[in-house]
Amino acid sequence: MPVFLDTTQPDFEAQFAAVLSAKREDSPDVDDIVAGIIADVRARGDAAVLELTAKFDRLDLATDGLAFTPAEIEAECAKVSPEDRAALETAAQRIRAYHVRQMPEDAQWTDPDGATLGWRWTPVSAAGLYVPGGLASYPSSVLMNAIPAKVAGVQRLAITVPTPDGVINPLVLLAARIAGVDEIYRIGGAQAIAALAYGTQTIAPVDKITGPGNAFVAAAKRRVFGKVGIDMIAGPSEILVIADAENDPDWIALDLMSQAEHDESAQSLLITDDAAFGQRVAQAVEARLQTLERRDIAGASWRDYGAVIVVRDLDEAAALSDRIAPEHLELCVADPEALAEKTNHAGAIFLGQWTPEAIGDYVGGPNHVLPTARSARFSSGLSVMDFIKRTTIAKMTPAALRVIGPAAERLAQSESLEAHGLSVTARLNKLNEK
Amino acid sequence: MPVFLDTTQPDFEAQFAAVLSAKREDSPDVDDIVAGIIADVRARGDAAVLELTAKFDRLDLATDGLAFTPAEIEAECAKVSPEDRAALETAAQRIRAYHVRQMPEDAQWTDPDGATLGWRWTPVSAAGLYVPGGLASYPSSVLMNAIPAKVAGVQRLAITVPTPDGVINPLVLLAARIAGVDEIYRIGGAQAIAALAYGTQTIAPVDKITGPGNAFVAAAKRRVFGKVGIDMIAGPSEILVIADAENDPDWIALDLMSQAEHDESAQSLLITDDAAFGQRVAQAVEARLQTLERRDIAGASWRDYGAVIVVRDLDEAAALSDRIAPEHLELCVADPEALAEKTNHAGAIFLGQWTPEAIGDYVGGPNHVLPTARSARFSSGLSVMDFIKRTTIAKMTPAALRVIGPAAERLAQSESLEAHGLSVTARLNKLNEK
Known part of the structure; x- marks a missing residue:
């Protein structure tokens, strides 16, 4: 009770x-092991990934290849029952319909001083999605991560999923195909995160990595953060x-x-x-x-x-x-x-x-990747926002610069940043010549 | 050249x-020192903060207090020239006007299956803003961090700014006042981050911490991440x-x-x-x-x-x-x-x-806190979005559950999550009784 x-x-x-x-989670400290794995993958690329996969997943991918081939994906997907396939498609359609509505608008306006301002949203070019193997290999999580990325406009979406002893859940591959995933690699652990972040001979690097994983995966995501973006550690x-x-x-x-x-x-x-x-x-x-x-x-x-x-x-x-x-x-x-x-x-x-x-x-329809451990105080669930980014835009006219330039000069002086001020002064001087 | x-x-x-x-930055490894400082502040609260401030800033705050008083703020602000004040106010007005436009809309709709879906945005309750002391104490950064927080609706906004030997830049205090900051503490370093994240007798904990800082501050922000939200490490x-x-x-x-x-x-x-x-x-x-x-x-x-x-x-x-x-x-x-x-x-x-x-x-008008080190590939500058979070909303009717419930049951079975499926089945059974 x-x-x-x-x-x-x-x-x-x-x-x-x-x-x-x-304290519900007591993560083992695997940081040193993970640091070694990442360094190895950065140094030796595919060779390191192959060795680590042989060791941890008891799987020789030297001949089969790191990636599932289209034929392999097709063969696995064919194993899924029509009922399961229909359920996945219902889920995908509803998740897509919800996330399409999340896409924010670009904006642009000209303010009373004559400055044109705004912002625009652009997608992350390439994203990687980590899918756990074994018991926690949930096809629903594939949909929840991959669909927002594709709705956001991510051109290249790669999945890594470990297949210990060669075992794969066909529903995971079908979910990936339904969601429009572009590449599927049968690797896992910290070596998969390192390969996605830094790239190997076979796997091109991505810009953002999402998806759940064990303590090794979480530690690896923390380590590659900065080199690439990551989602929350759930x-x-x-x-x-x-x-x-x-x-x-x-x-x-x-x-x-x-x-x-x-x-x-x-x-x-x-x-x-x-x-x-x-x-x-x-x-x-x-x-x-x-x-x-x-x-x-x-x-x-x-x-x-x-x-x-x-x-x-x-x-x-x-x-x-x-x-x-x-x-x-x-x-x-x-x-x-x-x-x-x-x-x-x-x-x-x-x-x-x-x-x-x-x-x-x-x-x-809403995402099931959500903030845990009281982090809903300051963060949100996964969404298309995780796969796009905002660029702010500003354009001054000579008239606008005349109005607001002097305040910038003044503040630059107060911060002792002379070149900042002079970059404005030089232009105002030109205007005053006229 | x-x-x-x-x-x-x-x-x-x-x-x-x-x-x-x-490689343009070679951060000293200060993680062990920072871990010690955070543990000390968690254990001893104000007493630890006072000791560390005496040590690092050569400042006894035991009598003066950790916070600037309204009278002190007033006296410092009075030192600012009318020209500097006007420039700050011009900047604040323009930054506010830009960021007001960033606030996203809530959404709610009922889909063809009868499910009502949507989301809403709510502000972070309390935020902390770290302001460096000394040379890098920029009033413009106070505006750029504080105004989005207040536009977002943050109720309680606290600033920490170290004042080594008691020296404070009056423009920083004036910028804080113009931006609507609620509390200003004259502390800095990892101890300030620890105090904001975990709270002390004097300083209530916040939910999110933003703002630039030196290697100690950056390491402390990384360490408290999870307990609170942080902005990017610039x-x-x-x-x-x-x-x-x-x-x-x-x-x-x-x-x-x-x-x-x-x-x-x-x-x-x-x-x-x-x-x-x-x-x-x-x-x-x-x-x-x-x-x-x-x-x-x-x-x-x-x-x-x-x-x-x-x-x-x-x-x-x-x-x-x-x-x-x-x-x-x-x-x-x-x-x-x-x-x-x-x-x-x-x-x-x-x-x-x-x-x-x-x-x-x-x-x-746009924010000057922006992604560095190629992270614009996957992240955005500071905005009101950093101070709000999204809650997704779903409501099924009995009719909607009848339509989409079976797909959920199916997928729960395929993932061997029996209780997930049964929570739907129990309700569908009730509907079928009628």
Whole structure:
């Protein structure tokens, strides 16, 4: 059973602080190993990648090649059932439709001083997407990373996915094909990140790398950051459900377990204004934990990091939610829109009892790559914005320079940056000659 | 004299690669020291900050307090000349007008399946801005960091600025007041970053930290990233000027020197389609380097990292510009708009000979905090986007869940995430009962 908290109890603040600060992830320090792998790939390119793949994935790619061939991709995709293929295509279509709307507009205007100002957005030229192998090889994550990149206009999108002992999930390749991925390499680990960032004889370097991975991949992404852009380093998944008594406890229990089953370090929280309902949900969780396939993982997560928090009213729930800044926030209350208005910090909000969080993982349309570990206070989920960048634009006329140039000269002087000032002065002098 | 390159020469690629990869910054490894300082501030709060300030800034704040009082701020601001004040206000007004236009819209729509989708933007609650002390204490940078935060709606904006031996630049305090900064602390270094990230008895923690700093500040920002958001770690400044022969060589020389004077590690590059013009600019630089106040810095930068690159035509110039991905790109050619269209990667573009880059540093309106070290390939300058975050929103109706729920169930099964699927199935079962 998880911990039960009640905001009316005197020790609530201490207990809530413990829930908030529970250290759910203890990453092994692999930084030295990763530094060595990156240096090796930079120095020896393909040869290093081949050696490391032979060592870690027990796979000789010297003859097969680092990349899947079109024929191999075709053969794997043919293994996918029509039902699975249709589900992937439904998901892809909905994710694409949502992300197309995210594309921001360019802007340009001339201000009262005669200066023309604006900005324009351009896509990153080449992006790399890391896809984990094995159990965590999720085709839905391929769609969620690759589609925004392609919607943004990324010309070249490369995927790396390790295939330990040669095993690949056909759905991953099909998802990549549906999303329009251009290159697929069967490599993984820090060596894949190094190859994407620095390039090898076979793999051209990219400008941005996204996608989840283990501690080695995360450490490698941190190391290559600067040389290339990276997305956030994702932590274990989280959900906060705020539910009143007018819900089916089993539905809420399943929503909580759908995060808990991801990882023993996942965190599932319930806030309710009805203590008896909280108990019913906890009982429903226990019942489900008897039979769930991933009951060991889900049970450990719920036991170690789960909590039921009883509040006086929904205003109190909203205030606590902002302190949690959850990755996923599910609002199962009579007026979910009104409650959503009272919250400020969440990666994604799911409104009402007919919107289980799992819909958002697959087919809702919004991205499922979302800020974890309270980072929704300052960051956003993956979007087309991660694959475009803004260039600001300014154009002065002689008249505009006459109006605003003197202020620039003055400030340059005050900062003792003489050449800055003179670059304006020289032009103003020319204007004054006329 | 800087290096002269010519794209028609056989060794051009090797020489250009050397210009691109010149290692201009050799940060001392201060990570262990910084880790110790952060741990100390986390453990002892104000007491640690006071001790470190006494040690590094030779300043006893135990009696004066960590924060500037309103009376102190008032007294310092009164020292600023009316001309400097007017220039700051002109700059602030123009920067604000530009950044107001950056605020993105919320969105909400109902799709053909009956799902209501959208997103909303909310501000970061509290932000901290690091302002360097001493020579690099630029009031313009206070405006460029603080105004976007306030335009974004940040409720609480705190500045830290070290005042070694008690010395403060009054213009920095005035810029902070004009920008609407809420709290100003006279502390600096890694201890200031630690205080902003973790809080002390006096300083409440913030959610996001921006602003430039030395190697200690940069290392501290990297360390607290995750606990709070940070902006990019800025490298030495850069400018690329593309100029045809129809320019005053002295103007172009001053534009190049306005970056070179920032830092010996700055990089100023000229691309021209007229070799003789390139020579004239180089001569004009030498002439200016006789008298510039910061000639030692500017001269070292120009000698070590500057380059004049002669190209066959402007198309070639655009292609090279994209490989450089410059922080600042100045286009002094007959049709700068057409040339801008041919480039993809730059932090900021300045169109035409009447738009010296220095205008953008102070009063143009766009931000002067821009991506360096080729990171314009994948990132953007500072903007209101750095102080807001997006929450995605989804709401299913029973009818919508009936349409798209089965695809989610299917994909959950394929990923062996049973509870995900069951959370949808339980609801669909209820609908099928009816």
